[in-house]
Amino acid sequence: MRAILQILEEDSRTTPEEIAVRLNLNVDDVRATIDRAMKDRILLRYSALVNWEAAGGKKVFAFIDVSATPEHGAGFDAIAEYISKFDEVHSVYLMSGASDLTVVVEGEDFREVARFVAEKLAPIPGVRGTATSFVLKTYKMEGTVVNEEQPNRRLAVAP
Amino acid sequence: MNPQKRPLASHMAATMPPSGIREFFDLVIGRDDVVSLGVGEPDFATPWKICDAVIDSLRNGATSYTSNHGLIELRRAISTDIATRYGVEYHPETEIVVTMGVSEGMDVAMRAILNPGDEVIVPEPCYVSYKPSVVFAGGVPVTITTYEKDDFKLRPEALRAAITPKTRALVIGYPSNPTGAVMTGKELAQIAAVAREHDLIVLSDEIYAHLTYDGTHTCFSSLPGMRERTLILNGFSKAYAMTGWRIGYACGPAEIVNAMVRIHAYTALCAPIMGQIGATEALLHCEDEMRRMVSAYDQRRRLFVAGLNEIGLRCFEPRGAFYAFPSIEATGLKSRAFAKSLLFEESVAAVPGDAFGPCGEGYLRCTYATSLDNLKLALERMHGFLEKLRGGSIAVDE
Numbered sequence: 054m055r056a057i058l059q060i061l062e063e064d065s066r067t068t069p070e071e072i073a074v075r076l077n078l079n080v081d082d083v084r085a086t087i088d089r090a091m092k093d094r095i096l097l098r099y100s101a102l103v104n105w106e107a108a109g110g111k112k113v114f115a116f117i118d119v120s121a122t123p124e125h126g127a128g129f130d131a132i133a134e135y136i137s138k139f140d141e142v143h144s145v146y147l148m149s150g151a152s153d154l155t156v157v158v159e160g161e162d163f164r165e166v167a168r169f170v171a172e173k174l175a176p177i178p179g180v181r182g183t184a185t186s187f188v189l190k191t192y193k194m195e196g197t198v199v200n201e202e203q204p205n206r207r208l209a210v211a212p
Numbered sequence: 213m214n215p216q217k218r219p220l221a222s223h224m225a226a227t228m229p230p231s232g233i234r235e236f237f238d239l240v241i242g243r244d245d246v247v248s249l250g251v252g253e254p255d256f257a258t259p260w261k262i263c264d265a266v267i268d269s270l271r272n273g274a275t276s277y278t279s280n281h282g283l284i285e286l287r288r289a290i291s292t293d294i295a296t297r298y299g300v301e302y303h304p305e306t307e308i309v310v311t312m313g314v315s316e317g318m319d320v321a322m323r324a325i326l327n328p329g330d331e332v333i334v335p336e337p338c339y340v341s342y343k344p345s346v347v348f349a350g351g352v353p354v355t356i357t358t359y360e361k362d363d364f365k366l367r368p369e370a371l372r373a374a375i376t377p378k379t380r381a382l383v384i385g386y387p388s389n390p391t392g393a394v395m396t397g398k399e400l401a402q403i404a405a406v407a408r409e410h411d412l413i414v415l416s417d418e419i420y421a422h423l424t425y426d427g428t429h430t431c432f433s434s435l436p437g438m439r440e441r442t443l444i445l446n447g448f449s450k451a452y453a454m455t456g457w458r459i460g461y462a463c464g465p466a467e468i469v470n471a472m473v474r475i476h477a478y479t480a481l482c483a484p485i486m487g488q489i490g491a492t493e494a495l496l497h498c499e500d501e502m503r504r505m506v507s508a509y510d511q512r513r514r515l516f517v518a519g520l521n522e523i524g525l526r527c528f529e530p531r532g533a534f535y536a537f538p539s540i541e542a543t544g545l546k547s548r549a550f551a552k553s554l555l556f557e558e559s560v561a562a563v564p565g566d567a568f569g570p571c572g573e574g575y576l577r578c579t580y581a582t583s584l585d586n587l588k589l590a591l592e593r594m595h596g597f598l599e600k601l602r603g604g605s606i607a608v609d610e
Contacts, residue, residue: 074514074515075511075514075515076514207251207253209237209240209246209250210236210237210561211233211237211253212231212233212339212389
């Protein structure tokens with residue numbers, strides 16, 4: 054299972070047939086494992102990793118530290134799930150350290166994100182405070198270095 | 213009077229043919245559309261932890277000579293590594309020398325053990341430097357052919373038949389470059405028995421030891437009675453993607469290592485300290501990175517070998533290193549003609565099998581240490597090439 058997930062995480066277009074060959078598994082078993090992983094919400098989605106900065110802007114991201122008041126019996130789950138429902142919210146994490154939640158928000162520009170924080174996020178009951186940090190430049194995302202296309206220095210034929 | 217001008221190069225240097233790989237390299241130069249399966253090195257960059265450790269050491273002024281044997285920290289790490297993996301103990305002070313890759317290690321080892329005229333048995337197909345190292349050291353290489361039907365393993369009876377009163381040593385290199393063959397502990401034990409019987413020194417090139425895919429690698433000196441007559445040659449180029457750092461090592465009886473250090477001290481003095489620091493970091497902290505690379509090679513191996521067999525190039529299953537050695541016999545072409553034509557027609561570079569000994573004729577060495585996309589593209593182009601050959605739409609220069 055782990056090896057299959059690793060291959061899909063690297064390239065979600067990899068076919069079950071290819072995975073079977075690479076891992077020396079039966080293709081039906083690979084398909085079954087993938088189906089099960091989808092059902093169990095281990096595999097959430099097949100997507101591409103996009104470098105939006107290179108695509109011509111029009112997308113900004115902000116990391117927002119949120120201090121929140123936990124609820125009886127639910128801790129931070131209820132408020133985190135509430136925040137997660139906004140389309141503007143890219144990801145939500147429960148954190149150790151100074152703040153309780155880190156919310157990643159995406160928007161067309163800085164103003165749109167700022168407006169979302171001021172008008173939607175901060176007023177939510179239970180949100181005690183927010184600290185917004187905008188992403189200025191991305192160097193590495195999801196394990197991939199953004200500008201790593203390096204010249205091939207290997208000789209074409211070598212011992 | 214004008215004395216007759218004598219050649220500037222020695223007879224030995226002038227008559228040593230260039231490696232068949234080198235020759236092919238010249239053909240590829242200047243072509244930028246080539247998918248290369250001709251490279252004997254990892255496509256991964258050196259793990260950044262290693263580079264970082266070396267950059268830090270440079271900031272701190274570590275730019276001097278080291279002991280002729282190599283940094284003691286590195287030798288200790290090597291000693292621990294071999295003891296942990298294979299259960300063989302080597303004393304870091306007296307039984308380990310750090311060399312500039314296995315190639316220098318092999319050269320120095322030959323010079324350390326051979327007297328003029330001593331014979332060294334070299335099973336083929338094999339890495340290109342073994343035979344020249346024997347010759348440069350004044351020895352005589354005696355080759356043994358290994359066969360695809362035997363999975364390119366050295367058979368004890370073939371070894372026995374090649375031994376003469378002059379035989380001093382045997383070179384073995386498993387996992388093998390170029391075939392990808394691996395020998396099991398049991399099979400190697402049979403070779404060890406012959407070596408013991410005839411008092412041979414065994415030089416075991418284990419540079420691809422970590423790249424063993426099915427089963428585990430057997431370190432030759434771990435076999436009964438072999439530690440006292442075996443020199444293990446290994447290095448960091450392949451498993452840790454450190455080819456350009458040029459760091460290898462040899463472990464063996466103090467008598468051989470001592471003799472090697474005497475030669476190494478006069479010719480190289482020591483391996484570069486930067487590489488030695490990087491190698492130490494590799495052994496101490498890069499097991500995970502190494503495992504990840506090995507797992508990637510393994511997946512590519514399965515995909516590529518299955519692909520070769522599918523397009524009609526019969527391929528013995530390589531169980532180690534990162535090479536496939538398909539037979540091109542079915543095409544009726546010679547290795548060199550096939551490889552040249554494949555390069556010119558389809559821009560795929562692979563090395564003709566005969567670069568690794570005459571018995572490599574009829575085969576092609578293809579590296580799968582390249583991206584999956586490259587491997588798929590190469591297979592597609594090779595398929596197209598084979599179709600053209602079958603259809604007679606290309607004429608091949610023999």
